[in-house]
Amino acid sequence: MANLVRQLGQRSLHIVSEAGGMLIFLLESLGLALVPPFRPRRLLKEIYQIGVKSTLIVMLTGAFTGMVMALQGYYTLKQYGSEGALGSAVALSLIREMGPVLTGIMVSARAGSAVTAEIGIMRITEQLDALDTMAVNPIQYVVMPKLLAGVIAVPLLTAIFDVVGILGGYLVGVVLLGVSSGSYFAGMVRSVVPLDVYGGIVKSLVFGLTIILVACYKGYYTRHGAEGVSKATNQTVVLSAVLILAWDYVLTSFFM
Amino acid sequence: MIKIVNLTKSFEGHKVLDGINLTMPTGQITVVIGKSGVGKSVLLKHIIGLLKPDSGQIFVDGQDMSLLTKRQLRQFKQRFAVLFQGGALFDSLNVFENIAFPLREKTRLTEAEIAKRVRERLVQMSLTSEVETKFPDELSGGMKKRVALARAMIQEPEIMFYDEPVTGLDPPMTNTVFHLITRTHRESGYTAFMVSHDIPEVFNVAHQVAMLHKGRIIAAGTPQEIQNHPDPMVQSFIRGEVDFLEG
Numbered sequence: 001m002a003n004l005v006r007q008l009g010q011r012s013l014h015i016v017s018e019a020g021g022m023l024i025f026l027l028e029s030l031g032l033a034l035v036p037p038f039r040p041r042r043l044l045k046e047i048y049q050i051g052v053k054s055t056l057i058v059m060l061t062g063a064f065t066g067m068v069m070a071l072q073g074y075y076t077l078k079q080y081g082s083e084g085a086l087g088s089a090v091a092l093s094l095i096r097e098m099g100p101v102l103t104g105i106m107v108s109a110r111a112g113s114a115v116t117a118e119i120g121i122m123r124i125t126e127q128l129d130a131l132d133t134m135a136v137n138p139i140q141y142v143v144m145p146k147l148l149a150g151v152i153a154v155p156l157l158t159a160i161f162d163v164v165g166i167l168g169g170y171l172v173g174v175v176l177l178g179v180s181s182g183s184y185f186a187g188m189v190r191s192v193v194p195l196d197v198y199g200g201i202v203k204s205l206v207f208g209l210t211i212i213l214v215a216c217y218k219g220y221y222t223r224h225g226a227e228g229v230s231k232a233t234n235q236t237v238v239l240s241a242v243l244i245l246a247w248d249y250v251l252t253s254f255f256m
Numbered sequence: 257m258i259k260i261v262n263l264t265k266s267f268e269g270h271k272v273l274d275g276i277n278l279t280m281p282t283g284q285i286t287v288v289i290g291k292s293g294v295g296k297s298v299l300l301k302h303i304i305g306l307l308k309p310d311s312g313q314i315f316v317d318g319q320d321m322s323l324l325t326k327r328q329l330r331q332f333k334q335r336f337a338v339l340f341q342g343g344a345l346f347d348s349l350n351v352f353e354n355i356a357f358p359l360r361e362k363t364r365l366t367e368a369e370i371a372k373r374v375r376e377r378l379v380q381m382s383l384t385s386e387v388e389t390k391f392p393d394e395l396s397g398g399m400k401k402r403v404a405l406a407r408a409m410i411q412e413p414e415i416m417f418y419d420e421p422v423t424g425l426d427p428p429m430t431n432t433v434f435h436l437i438t439r440t441h442r443e444s445g446y447t448a449f450m451v452s453h454d455i456p457e458v459f460n461v462a463h464q465v466a467m468l469h470k471g472r473i474i475a476a477g478t479p480q481e482i483q484n485h486p487d488p489m490v491q492s493f494i495r496g497e498v499d500f501l502e503g
Contacts, residue, residue: 037361121347122346122347125342125344125347126340126341126342126344127344127345127346127347129301129306129338129340129344130338130340130344130346132305132306132333133304133305133306133333133336133337133338133417134333134337134357134358134361134362134411135330135331135333135334135362136361136362
């Protein structure tokens with residue numbers, strides 16, 4: 001019993017210590033965004049790596065999510081004779097919840113893991129130390145552009161996810177199942193209010209920052225060679241997904 | 257001159273450095289020898305500011321490193337360069353970009369001037385212009401070391417740090433790298449600190465040799481003095497005796 005309590009205590013201390021470490025890491029990185037030298041090319045490169053390269057997978061996920069939601073929604077709404085509300089049901093679910101959450105999880109799986117692996121390998125091969133000894137701050141050079149790129153790219157990817165999802169829902173609801181095109185879009189226009197869109201944007205900003213922060217932090221503090229990189233990459237994907245879902249609950253309750 | 261006074265460092269309760277005292281004269285090459293895992297690289301990382309000591313001081317030209325502000329530390333770092341054990345070349349940059357990196361980051365030289373200096377260093381390291389566009393993973397171990405040495409030398413350092421510069425290289429490449437170190441030192445006159453366990457090659461390069469054993473410097477002197485040192489530990493290491501290496 002005492003052992004269990006001790007283990008619980010150690011685990012809690014570890015979690016608090018990690019959270020504190022991440023917060024300090026975030027503040028240091030964001031602080032360095034305001035200090036020269038500025039490297040716009042590195043920021044553009046990271047937006048390409050994190051954002052542009054994730055576009056296809058986000059579009060695919062968005063399309064299938066919209067399609068399956070339209071399929072499920074149609075048969076549920078049909079029981080009440082409300083097929084005309086399909087457009088608003090698909091759009092609201094995508095914009096408020098599915099868009100930011102699934103985009104976040106996909107970016108975490110594709111780009112977050114790659115960021116951890118890249119920084120982790122730089123750590124174990126002493127490339128970060130080499131930067132430091134050349135008086136180039138490794139956090140400013142490596143981490144900060146990735147964080148900014150995450151904050152810029154994830155909301156844009158979420159917008160793409162939402163649009164493609166709505167079109168996927170249109171394909172299934174209107175083209176395949178025969179819902180009227182007018183009611184699909186009219187219901188959407190009627191029910192989606194600006195707060196829904198703002199909520200989605202805020203969520204995607206927070207998720208973007210969270211994913212890349214976790215990825216950079218885990219990579220930066222990688223230890224123990226190739227096995228350490230593998231472990232850190234794994235932790236990034238799992239922790240990002242859990243944090244996205246936890247943040248989603250907190251932010252949803254805030255916007256409701 | 258670099259002076260280390262009573263430096264100690266422990267990791268998770270295990271004392272790695274236990275009161276290191278060592279002086280590295282200006283313009284000379286000081287080599288710290290000792291078996292693998294004895295803490296040679298840990299000592300080097302303290303001097304270049306990557307690790308903080310538990311206690312003790314490091315003085316560079318009389319300045320206590322622990323008292324430097326971040327800005328002063330950054331300025332100090334611009335005076336030295338490091339050749340890391342694996343080269344630490346940036347994976348995402350090709351050879352030219354790797355060597356040009358310190359100049360692009362730290363100077364306002366034109367691209368033409370940077371290109372001229374990079375090519376001079378490539379020639380100095382006996383590398384052909386064909387390697388310029390290659391990436392680190394396309395280079396052999398010896399080429400990586402020479403590119404890393406070129407990247408270090410292009411910074412025109414006052415102090416040069418070498419962390420196991422020939423580990424993993426075949427004998428001809430080991431001799432080539434040591435030859436390049438000797439030549440660049442003769443041409444530039446920098447102060448050098450090297451950690452290595454390559455006996456007897458280091459005796460041809462060093463002005464001063466110190467042996468690290470169980471967290472302490474157990475012998476220091478000229479290469480001849482170390483080769484004739486009465487301490488059985490030193491002699492055992494130099495001769496590469498099995499019982500000592502496994503002890």
